[in-house]
Amino acid sequence: MGQLEEKYEALLEYLRSLNSVAVAFSSGVDSTFLLKAAKEALGDQIIAVTAQSCSFPQRELKEAIAFCEKEGIRHFICKSEELEIEGFAQNPKNRCYLCKKELFEKIKKLAAEQGIENIIEGSNMDDNGDYRPGLQAVAELEVKSPLRHCNLNKNEIRLLSKKLGLPTWEKQSFACLSSRFVYGETITEEKLGMVDKAEQLLLDLGFHQVRVRIHGMMARIEIDPAEFDKLMQPETREKITRELKSYGFTYVTLDLMGYRTGSMNETLDIKK
Structure with missing residues (x-):
């Protein structure tokens, strides 16, 4: 064994x-x-x-x-x-x-x-x-x-x-949608819905591991760096931007570090 x-x-x-x-x-x-x-x-x-x-x-x-x-x-x-x-x-x-x-x-x-x-x-x-x-x-x-x-x-x-x-x-790793918010930013049902729809769109487009972090009204997309080229295809990039803006986001950005767990914790000064 x-x-x-x-x-x-x-x-x-x-x-x-x-x-x-x-x-x-x-x-x-x-x-x-x-x-x-x-x-x-x-x-x-x-x-x-x-x-x-x-x-x-x-x-x-x-x-x-x-x-x-x-x-x-x-x-x-x-x-x-x-x-x-x-x-x-x-x-x-x-x-x-x-x-x-x-x-x-x-x-x-x-x-x-x-x-x-x-x-x-x-x-x-x-x-x-x-x-x-x-x-x-x-x-x-x-x-x-x-x-x-x-x-x-x-x-x-x-x-x-x-x-x-x-x-x-x-299956992709998942954490509750509240983890997409910057510490101290008010969590609302409306914004949770925006994040949910944004991540569902990326999953429907075939991206495997995704996070859409929310900063005010800005979306910060985290995906596997191996899938950057796929996202940057003009048709895909334009669709994501168009759809996320229709959900209520003002700006749509791609995090160049890619997907990682706990990225909202990077600003914390807490002993683990």
């Missing part, structure tokens, strides 16, 4: 030790893999919980619903409107903490009602390297992180997902 398979067996063993779990399920690469492993380890002693809010694209919610139906997993959709959380809309540096704390408190209550012993979420070893205030809420509420517990990183999760036949193995 290879090291990767050993890690997967260790994950299944750890999940079995939890007896029953509620999985915070976003339909992303990590949480889909975790939910699949939990299903294998615990059978019907699991539930999936997905948050529904204006910062969570409808396409992701639809994928979450479809996956749970296909796998025969009990699925709960939890209304979690971040903009109603005191202080969230002002986009403070601990925005993610405020959101995760509220969400996991709701999942904790739901889990108790369903007789579920533990709550688990899908952060992995790579998440330890960036500013992640949401992990503080995970620790405070005693939510478990099996992928970190078993030292699994993103690449290993993708490889194992491919072995398991999961369609998410090559």
Whole structure:
């Protein structure tokens, strides 16, 4: 047995030790893999919980619903409107903490009602390297992180997902739309909708890994540098500019550094 398979067996063993779990399920690469492993380890002693809010694209919610139906997993959709959380809309540096704390408190209550012993979420070893205030809420509420517990990183999760036949193995990384805003800039439902439509357009045009960061009314597009030439084709460039302006953006720019996680954290002076 290879090291990767050993890690997967260790994950299944750890999940079995939890007896029953509620999985915070976003339909992303990590949480889909975790939910699949939990299903294998615990059978019907699991539930999936997905948050529904204006910062969570409808396409992701639809994928979450479809996956749970296909796998025969009990699925709960939890209304979690971040903009109603005191202080969230002002986009403070601990925005993610405020959101995760509220969400996991709701999942904790739901889990108790369903007789579920533990709550688990899908952060992995790579998440330890960036500013992640949401992990503080995970620790405070005693939510478990099996992928970190078993030292699994993103690449290993993708490889194992491919072995398991999961369609998410090559899915683009995703973070909630609120992460597209500069810290301190007010988050509104209107601007979240602009970002959502802009990113959906880029995905529909065939770009794989995308972010549309919003600075006031300016869009800063992040894509893989390998796809710069594709974006700069006159017809594509003009279409993107035209469409994003119709969504409400005044300026449309391309970030020459390309896609990277946590680019809004580059201005923070925070010890990790």
